[in-house]
Amino acid sequence: MASIFKWLLRLTGGAILLVLVAVLGLYYLLSRSLPDYDKALTVEGLSAPVEIVRDHANVPHIFGQGDADTFFGLGYAHAQDRLWQMVMLRRTAQGRLSEVFGPRTLEIDKVMRRFDLHDLARSSVAAQTPETLRALEAYAAGVNARLTEINADALGRGAPEMFLFNAPMAPWQPADSLAILKLMAVQLSSHLEHEVLRARTSLALEEATRLDDILPLAPGSGLAALPDYASLMPGAETLRHAALTTRPRHPLSPFNPRAFAGASNAWAAAPARSASSGTLLANDPHLGFSAPAIWYLARLELERGGVIGGTIPGMPAILSGRSNDLGWGLTSSYLDDQDVHIERLNPENPGEYLTPEGYKPFLTARSIIRIKDAEPVTLTLRWTDNGPVLPGSHADLGTVTPAGHVASLSWTALDPADTTMSAAIALMGAASVTEALSAGELYIAPSQNVLLVDSDTIAMKTLGAMPRRNAQHESQGRMPSRGWVRQNRWQGISPYSANPEFTAPAGGVLGNTNNKTVDRPFPLHVSYVWGDTQRIHRWQRLMQSREVHTRDSFIEAQLDTVSFTARSLLPLIGANLWFTGEAAPDGTPERQRQRALDLLSDWNGEMNEHLPEPLIYAAWMRALQDRLIRDDLGPLAREFAHPDPVFIERVYRDIDGASAWCDVRQSSPVETCTDIARMALDDALVWINERYGTALESLRWGDAHQATHDHPVLGDVPVLRYFVNIRQSTSGGDNTLQRGRTRGSGPEPFQNVHGAGYRGVYDFADPDSSVFVISTGQSGHFLSRHYDDLAQLWRRGEYIPMSLDPELARAAAVGITVLEPALPQ
Numbered sequence: 059m060a061s062i063f064k065w066l067l068r069l070t071g072g073a074i075l076l077v078l079v080a081v082l083g084l085y086y087l088l089s090r091s092l093p094d095y096d097k098a099l100t101v102e103g104l105s106a107p108v109e110i111v112r113d114h115a116n117v118p119h120i121f122g123q124g125d126a127d128t129f130f131g132l133g134y135a136h137a138q139d140r141l142w143q144m145v146m147l148r149r150t151a152q153g154r155l156s157e158v159f160g161p162r163t164l165e166i167d168k169v170m171r172r173f174d175l176h177d178l179a180r181s182s183v184a185a186q187t188p189e190t191l192r193a194l195e196a197y198a199a200g201v202n203a204r205l206t207e208i209n210a211d212a213l214g215r216g217a218p219e220m221f222l223f224n225a226p227m228a229p230w231q232p233a234d235s236l237a238i239l240k241l242m243a244v245q246l247s248s249h250l251e252h253e254v255l256r257a258r259t260s261l262a263l264e265e266a267t268r269l270d271d272i273l274p275l276a277p278g279s280g281l282a283a284l285p286d287y288a289s290l291m292p293g294a295e296t297l298r299h300a301a302l303t304t305r306p307r308h309p310l311s312p313f314n315p316r317a318f319a320g321a322s323n324a325w326a327a328a329p330a331r332s333a334s335s336g337t338l339l340a341n342d343p344h345l346g347f348s349a350p351a352i353w354y355l356a357r358l359e360l361e362r363g364g365v366i367g368g369t370i371p372g373m374p375a376i377l378s379g380r381s382n383d384l385g386w387g388l389t390s391s392y393l394d395d396q397d398v399h400i401e402r403l404n405p406e407n408p409g410e411y412l413t414p415e416g417y418k419p420f421l422t423a424r425s426i427i428r429i430k431d432a433e434p435v436t437l438t439l440r441w442t443d444n445g446p447v448l449p450g451s452h453a454d455l456g457t458v459t460p461a462g463h464v465a466s467l468s469w470t471a472l473d474p475a476d477t478t479m480s481a482a483i484a485l486m487g488a489a490s491v492t493e494a495l496s497a498g499e500l501y502i503a504p505s506q507n508v509l510l511v512d513s514d515t516i517a518m519k520t521l522g523a524m525p526r527r528n529a530q531h532e533s534q535g536r537m538p539s540r541g542w543v544r545q546n547r548w549q550g551i552s553p554y555s556a557n558p559e560f561t562a563p564a565g566g567v568l569g570n571t572n573n574k575t576v577d578r579p580f581p582l583h584v585s586y587v588w589g590d591t592q593r594i595h596r597w598q599r600l601m602q603s604r605e606v607h608t609r610d611s612f613i614e615a616q617l618d619t620v621s622f623t624a625r626s627l628l629p630l631i632g633a634n635l636w637f638t639g640e641a642a643p644d645g646t647p648e649r650q651r652q653r654a655l656d657l658l659s660d661w662n663g664e665m666n667e668h669l670p671e672p673l674i675y676a677a678w679m680r681a682l683q684d685r686l687i688r689d690d691l692g693p694l695a696r697e698f699a700h701p702d703p704v705f706i707e708r709v710y711r712d713i714d715g716a717s718a719w720c721d722v723r724q725s726s727p728v729e730t731c732t733d734i735a736r737m738a739l740d741d742a743l744v745w746i747n748e749r750y751g752t753a754l755e756s757l758r759w760g761d762a763h764q765a766t767h768d769h770p771v772l773g774d775v776p777v778l779r780y781f782v783n784i785r786q787s788t789s790g791g792d793n794t795l796q797r798g799r800t801r802g803s804g805p806e807p808f809q810n811v812h813g814a815g816y817r818g819v820y821d822f823a824d825p826d827s828s829v830f831v832i833s834t835g836q837s838g839h840f841l842s843r844h845y846d847d848l849a850q851l852w853r854r855g856e857y858i859p860m861s862l863d864p865e866l867a868r869a870a871a872v873g874i875t876v877l878e879p880a881l882p883q
Contacts, residue, residue, distance in 0.1 A: 089214070089841055090212065090213055090214030091208075091213055091214030091215060091216050091217050091218055091220070091839060092214075092839055092841060092842055093138040093139065093837075093839075093842075094873070095110075095112045095116075095138075095872055095873025095874070095875055096872075096873035096874060096875070097873075097875055097876075098875075098876040098878060099207065099875065099876070099877055099878065100877075100878045100879070100880050101134075101203040101206075101207075101877050101878070101879070101880060102199075102203065102206075102879075102880045103130060103196070103199035103200070103202075103203060103879075104127055104130055104877060104878070104879035104880075105123070105124060105126065105127055105879060106122065106123040106124065106127055106879060107123070107876060107877065107878050107879065108120065108121065108122045108123075108127050108128065108130060108131040108134075108876070108877040109121045109122075109131075109874060109875070109876055109877075110131050110134070110135055110874070110875040110876075110877070111864070111867045111868055111871050111874050112871055112872045112873045112874070112875075113866075113867040113870065113871055113872070114858075114870035114871070114872065115355070115836065115844075115847070115848060115858045116139075116835070116836040116837065116844040116847075116872055117355045117356065117357065117836065117858070117867075118131070118132075118135040118356050118357070119356075119357040119359075119864060119867040120132055120135065120356065120357065120358050120359060121359045121864070122359065124361065125189075125192070125193065125196075125360050125361050126192050126193070126195075126196040127196070128358050128359055128360055129192075129193045129196040129197045129200065129358075129374045130196045130197065130199055130200035130203070130877070131200060131358075131877060132197060132200060132356060132358060132369070132374055133196070133197035133198060133199065133200025133201040133202075133203075133204075133230070133374065134200040134201065134203055134204050134875075134877065135200075135356065136200075136201065136354065136369070136371045136372065137200070137201045137204035137205065137216070137230075138204055139354065139371075139836055139837045139838055139839070139844075140350065140354060140371035140837075140838040141204070141216040141217045141838070142216075142217035142218075142219045142220065142838055143350060143352075143371050143372075143838050144201070144230075144238075144371045144372045145217075145227060146310065146770070146771075147238045147241060147371070147372050148234050148237065148238065148372065150166070150170065150241060150310060150312055151170065151175045151176055151179070151234075151237035151238055151240065151241040152170070152175075152176045152237065153166075153167040153168070153169075153170035153171040153173075153175075153176075153425075153427065154167065154427075154428075155167055155310060156427055156428070156429040156430065157225055157428050157429070157430060158223045158225045158430060159223070159310070159430065159771075160429055160430040160431050160432060161429055161431075161432050162308065163308060163310060164427065164429060164435065165451065166308060166310065166311050166312070166313070167427050168427070168435075168437060168449060169313070169448065169449065169452050170244075170312075171425045171427065171437055171439060172437070172439055172446045172447065172448055172449070173244070173446060173472065174439065174446065174472075175237050175240045175241060175244075175471075176233065176234075176237045178237075178240065178472060178473070178474050178476065179233040179234070179236035179237035179239075179240055179476075180233040180236075181474040181475070182233075182236050182473070182474060182475055182476040182477070183232050183233050183236065184475075185475035185476065185477050185480075186232075186477060186479060186480045187477070187480040187483070187484070187500075189480075189483060189484075189487075190479055190480040190483045190484075191232070193374045193483055194232035194235055194236075194374060194479070195232055196374075197230075197232075197235060197373075197374035198229075198230040198231055198232055198234070198235070201229075201230035202229045202230050203877070204216070205227065205229065205230070217838065217839065218839060218840065218841065219771060219772065222772075223771070234372065235372055235373050235374060235479065236476065236479055238370070238372040238373055239373055239476075239478055239479055239482075240471055240476065240503070241312055242370070242504055243471035243503045243504035244312045244313065244471070245312050245314055245319075245320070245345070245346075246319060246320035246390055246504040247319065247320075247395065247396055247469070247471065247503075247504060248314070248316040248319030248320070248587070249394050249395065249396040249397075249535070249585075249587060250396050250398055250453055250467060250469075251315070251316040251319070251453050252316055252536075252587050253396075253397075253398045253533075253535070253536065253537050253538055254398065254453050254454050254455060254457070254458055254538065255273070255316065255454075255697055256269070256273055256287075256536055256537050257287040257291075257458040257537045257538055258454065258457055258458055258694060258697075259272060259273060259691065259694065260286045260287040260288070260537065261286075261287055261288060261458070262690075262691050262692065262694050263690060263691070264690075265718070266286045267714070267715070268690070268716075268718065268719070269286070270714075271705055271708050271709065271713075271714075271716045271719065272687060272691075272698065272702075272705055272719075274702070274704045274705055274708060275586060276573070276574040276588045276591050276704075277591060277704065287458065287537050287538075290532055290533060290537065290539070290540075291400055291458070291460060291538065291540065292460065309768070309770040309771070309773065309774075310770050310771070313452070313453070314346065315699075317699065317700050317799065317802060317812075318346055318799060318811070318812045319390070319589075320344065320345065320390035320504075320572075320589070321344035321389075321390055321572050321589050321590070321797060321799070321812070322341070322342060322343040322344050322388060322389035322390055322570075322571075322572060322814075323340070323341070323342050323344075323389065323569075323570070323571050323593070323597070323616065323795060323797070323814075324339070324340065324341040324342075324387040324388065324389045324507070324509040324569065324570055325339075325340055325509065325567065325568065325569030325570070325597065325601065325612070325615070326338060326339045326340075326385075326387075326509050326510075326511050326516040326518075326567070326568045326569070327516065327566060327567050327606075327607045327612075328514075328515070328516050328562070328563075328566040328567070329514055330566045331565075331566035331567055331605075331606055331607055332606060332607055332608070332823065333606040333607065333608045334608065334821065334823030334824065335823060336513070336821060336822040336823025336824070337385070337511035337512065337513065337514065337515070337516055337822045337823075338511070338607055338608075338609060338612055338819070338820070338821055338822070339380075339385040339386075339387055339509060339511045339516075339612075339818075339819070339820045339822075340387070340612040340613070340615065340616050340817075340818070340819045340820075341378050341387025341388065341389075341509065341816075341817075341818050341819075342616055342814035342816060342817040342818070343368075343377075343378060343387075343388055343389070343814065343815070343816055344390075344797055344799070344812060344813050344814055344815070345812065345815050346811060346812050347765055347766055347767045347768070347810070347811055347812065347813065347815065347833065348767060348768060348769070348770055349767040349768060349769045349773070349782060349783060349784050349834050349840075349845075349846070350834045350835065350836075350837065350838040350845065351767065351815040351816075351832045351833045351834040352370055352371075352815055353368045353369070353370065353815045353816040353832045353833075354368070354369050354370065354371050354832070354836060355367070355368060355369070355830060355832060355836060356369050356376070357862065357867070358376065358486075359864075360486070360487065362381070362487045362489070363381055363382050363383070363862075364381060364382065364862040365379055365380070365381045365486050366379050366380060366381075366830075366860055366861075366862055367379015367380060367818060367830065367860075368816040368818065368830070368832070371838075373479070373482075374483070375479065375482040375483060375486065376486050377482065378816060378818060379818065379820075379830075379860075380818075380820045380822075380825065380828060380860070381486070381489075381862075382825060382862065383488075383489045383490065383512055383513070384488050384489060384490065384491070384493075384494060384510065384511070384512050385510070385511045385512075385820040385822065386485060386494060386508055386509065386510050386511075387508070387509045387818065388506045388507065388508055388509075389506065389507045389509070389570045389571070389572055390504075390505075390506060390507075390572050390589055391505045391506055391507045391520045391521070391522065391572075391575075391584075391585075392505075392572060392584075392585045392587055392588050392589050393505035393520060393522055393524055393584050393585055394525070394535050394583075394584065394585040394586065394587065395469060395470040395471070395503060395504075395505055395522060395523065395524070395525060396467060396468065396469045396470075397444075397467070397468040397469075397525070397527075397535050397539065397546075397548065398455070398465055398466075398467055398537075398538040398539070399442070399444040399445070399465070399466045399467070399468065399538065399539060399540070399541030399546065399547075400458075400459055400460070400463050400464075400465055400538050400539070400540055400541055401442055401444070401447070401463060401464050401465070401466050401541040401542070402462065402463050402540075402541075402542055403462050403463060403464065404417045405462060409422075411442055411464070411541070411542075412541075412542035413443060413541075413542055414542060414543070414544040414547075418443070420440040420441065420442060420447070421440070421441040421442075422438055422439060422440050422441075423438075423439045424436055424437070424438055424439070425437045425439055440464075441466075442466045442541065443541075443547070444466045444467070444468045444541050444547060444548075445466045445467045445468045445469060445472060446466060446467060446472070447464045447465065447466050448465055448466065448467055450465070458538055459538075465538065466541060468525070468547075468548055469503075470502055470503045470505075470522065470523040470525065470551070471502070471503035471504065473502050473503070473523070476502045476503065477500040477501075477502060478500070478501050478502045478503060480500045481497055481498055481499070481500035481501035481502075481521070482501075484497035484500065485497045485498070485508075489512075490512045490515075491510045491511070491512045491515045491516070491517045491561070494508070494510045494517075495510070495517060495519055495559070495561075498519055498521045498554070499554045501521035501522055501523075502522060502523045503522055503523060504522065505520065505521060505522025505523075505524075506520075506521050506522065507519070507520050507521070507570050507575070508521050509568060509569075509570065511820070511822060512822075513822055515561070515562055516561075516562065516563070516566075516567075516568050517559070517560060517561040517562065517568070518558075518559070518560045518561075518568045518570060518575075519557060519558070519559045519560075520557040520558045520559070520575065520584065521557070522557070523551045523552075524551065524552040524556060524557055524584070525548045525550075525551060525552070526548065526549045526550045526551060526552045526581065527548060527549065527580070527581040528544075528545040528546070528547075528549060528581070529580065529581055530545040531545055531546055531580075531581065532545065532546055533546070534580045534581075534583075534586070535586070536586055552582075556582060558575050558576045558584060567601050567607075569594075569597055569601065571589075571590045571593040571594045571597055571795070572588060572589025572590040572593075573588060573589070573590045573591065573593070573594035574588045574591075590793075591703065591704050592621075592622055592623045592703055592793035593622070593793055593794065593795050593797065595622040596618060596620060596621075596622040596794070596795055597615065597795060599622075600614075600615045600618060600795075601615070608821075609819055609821040609827060609828075609829075612819050613819050613829075613855075613857070615795060616795065616796065616814075616817060616819065617795075617796050617855040618794065618795040618796055619664055619665045619666060619789040619790045619791075619794045619795075619796050620662065620663050620664050620665070620794065621663045621664070621665050621672075621675075621791055621793055621794050622663070622793065623703045623792075623793040624661075624663040624665075624672075624675050625662075625663040626703070626707070627679070627703060627706060627707065627710075628658055628661075628663075628675065630707065630710045630711070631678075631682065631706070631710055631731075631735045632655065632658070632659075632735065633732075634732040634735075635655055635732065635735060635736060635739070636655060636659055637655075637659070639651070639652060647740055647743070647744075650743050650747070650752065650754070651736070651739055651740060651743060653754050653755075654674050654678075654739060654742075654743055654754055655739075657670060657671050657674060657754060657755070658671055658674060658675060661675075665759060665763075665789055665790050665791040665794050665798075666759065666789050667758065667759050667760025667763065667787050667788055667789040668758055668759070668760065669758070669759055670754055670755060670756070670757035670758065670759070671759075672759035672763070672791060673746065673750075673757050673758075673759045673761075673762050673763075673808070674742065674743075674746065674754065674757070676759075676762075676791065676800070676808055677742035677743075677745055677746055677808075678738060678739050678742040679701040679706070680701055680742070680807065681738040681739070681741040681742040681745070682701070682706065682734065682735060682738035682739075683698065683701040683702065683705070683706065684738075684741075685734050685737060685738045685741070686705075686706075686709060686719045686720065686734060687719065689722050689723050689724050690719065690723065696803065699802030699803045699807070700792060700799075700800070700802045701792075703793065709731060710731055717731055720733070720734045750762075758787070759789070760787030760788060760789065761787065762806070762808040762809070763787070763788055763789070763790070763791070763798060763800065763808050763809070763810050764785050764786060764787055764788065764809055764810060765784075765785065765786045765787075765788045765798065765809075765810040765811075765813070765833070765853070766783070766785060766801075766809050766810065766811050767783065767784035767785070767786075767833060767834050767846075767849065768782075768783045768784075769782035769783055769840070781840050782840045784834055784846050784849050786849060786850075786853045787853075788810050788813075788853060790810070790813070796813075796814070796855075797812075797813050797814065798810035798812075798813045799811060799812035799813060813833075814833070815832060815833045815834075816830070816831075816832050816833075817830060817831050817832075817852070817857065818830035818831075818860065819857070820860070825862070826859070826860075826861040826862065826863055826866070827859075828859075828860040828861070829857030829858065829859060829860050830857060830858065830860045831848055831851055831852050831856065831857045831858055832848055832852065833848070833849060833852045834846055834848060834849050834852075835847045835848045835849065836848070844872075
């Protein structure tokens with residue numbers, strides 16, 4: 059017996075030793091790709107030495123003796139810290155994810171091949187300004203210098219993910235950076251989805267008048283009645299009960315549901331409204347959370363002076379930031395730059411489609427998608443005069459496309475001579491608001507509002523190509539239209555002067571929360587879909603509550619978590635529920651409802667992570683909208699996962715008869731809106747009780763509203779996910795200035811999945827007192843201490859200095875890299 063025990067002990071000890079050796083070996087291999095920030099390196103492609111000073115937060119301050127050398131340094135720094143992220147962005151834009159991940163990403167690749175972004179990027183290289191072309195080439199050389207170093211010194215393939223997903227990595231090219239910029243347009247554009255959803259909802263509703271309730275215009279808009287989709291599109295009536303084709307979204311998919319298409323805040327104050335008599339600017343762009351964040355902080359020393367702010371790895375541009383002379387910030391403009399066209403096929407020849415001049419052959423090309431562990435797939439790409447033909451599975455296009463037809467897309471981002479990168483490079487070099495506005499004329503897509511400040515002026519301009527539509531367009535771009543009808547086709551691009559612009563307003567304050575910016579009639583309307591109808595009210599209150607502002611008051615506004623929506627909706631919905639009902643014993647649904655109403659009646663609408671009321675309110679609104687629409691829309695109701703405050707207000711104020719949504723059509727009784735509100739609150743409390751327990755006073759909004767900075771590839775891997783994912787309890791919500799967009803569906807519907815991955819506040823009375831932060835850390839290597847070191851600062855609403863003082867960067871530098879040019883041979 060003792061002998062058996064000894065052998066078991068030896069075997070156990072041996073197994074533990076083997077595991078320990080394996081773990082240490084794995085750590086060694088993975089840690090080989092951790093960058094060394096304190097070194098000197100000789101590289102090809104430089105004209106003079108470049109110094110990369112990494113400050114205490116690992117923000118690279120890049121000093122070159124010419125612009126090209128500085129952009130070389132940025133490319134090298136991006137590749138040091140975010141190589142895997144860059145490679146994934148490039149593969150996504152190319153439609154080549156399946157070469158690494160197999161069949162599970164095939165549908166993504168199929169659509170991306172049809173967009174043909176990378177070929178369009180290649181053709182756009184020649185359209186760039188000489189200055190931009192030099193920046194792109196130098197940046198690519200910097201990335202490739204890092205790749206050469208990785209190969210020469212066996213630096214763990216450059217990123218730990220490369221060991222798990224080994225695939226050849228081609229040298230970086232200027233077109234790759236342009237393709238990633240076009241990929242951002244994919245992520246930020248949602249009008250295709252809105253058009254399809256509106257058509258689908260039009261088909262589903264028995265009363266056409268109810269369409270403007272569930273998909274309302276932004277308040278203040280006016281629109282003549284449009285035909286319903288069935289009358290607009292011959293054959294669409296047969297699609298009334300078409301099955302939805304929505305599949306679970308892959309983490310690497312660039313196709314965001316319409317609720318996550320892009321959002322942001324930005325505001326500025328003129329010297330007259332600033333306590334320090336200097337201009338102020340705050341900006342926090344909102345994108346989907348990930349680990350690492352999409353944003354990367356950097357400072358570049360250019361010939362015109364230093365610039366500092368947020369970059370996106372793969373692109374040589376500061377997208378939101380400042381120089382000594384100018385500050386700029388971006389918000390999604392929601393300009394309608396997409397139109398879906400339904401193309402009629404020739405019944406005698408499906409290789410042709412109908413145009414105003416008759417049938418015409420598709421422009422076609424073949425594209426081969428190579429798939430890991432599977433046979434390649436060959437696609438036939440088809441283009442019409444209106445744009446590429448898309449598969450019916452994409453964005454549920456098949457549910458609104460009659461038999462004998464296909465869907466195509468007109469989209470400004472498909473311009474083969476896209477000069478958006480040139481606009482971004484010119485903006486960095488602008489010394490005044492006037493110069494910056496002029497630089498914006500080159501901007502094509504994705505459309506953005508740019509907030510600008512110099513020493514004495516503030517301005518806002520909508521950037522991006524605005525399609526020129528015929529005033530007689532059948533759907534005004536709000537639903538798919540017949541592609542063979544001339545009046546539905548684009549007539550070119552509107553002049554840059556037609557884009558909304560606001561300069562030096564009399565009130566001294568400008569801002570945008572993705573709200574409606576202009577109220578112009580079609581076709582100069584800009585958009586019928588806007589990203590915000592709620593946050594703007596809270597912003598206006600905060601801006602008007604002070605005669606003058608400071609950097610700190612702008613920070614307070616950026617971090618504000620009071621929900622205007624909760625304050626306005628709760629009194630309306632609960633009007634007949636507050637302090638009513640008979641006394642009820644503990645443990646009964648009636649008593650639980652009374653406790654919930656008592657808590658909400660004393661609540662000020664602050665979506666604080668430590669409070670129970672935000673969770674009760676959010677669960678109630680979610681259950682309420684579901685109760686209102688489920689019987690009318692059936693399975694389509696799941697497309698409305700986030701409560702729409704304007705819809706709920708229309709119903710409870712009975713605007714144009716909208717209270718009809720309160721009656722459940724399938725039931726005999728006639729339900730009132732108070733009945734539905736009460737039943738929805740009970741639904742919410744049942745869900746809360748099952749998920750979090752019955753002690754309402756002990757609930758914490760932050761337990762449900764955790765920010766999910768998940769690794770797109772490794773985030774679901776058992777054990778490993780605890781090392782690569784960053785989860786944080788957060789305040790805010792769907793409609794607060796500190797916006798934390800909730801998931802909306804699934805077992806964790808209130809997880810915070812979309813928000814401000816970058817925050818910056820710039821003070822031009824004392825520029826070096828400006829601050830910024832990102833939501834994770836600078837490094838994309840999960841073994842690096844800089845992988846998540848900024849995450850807790852971000853969660854607590856703290857920032858790091860945004861200074862152009864080189865001595866401040868050196869004072870606590872984590873390393874200094876010197877890149878020396880190789881001697882000519």
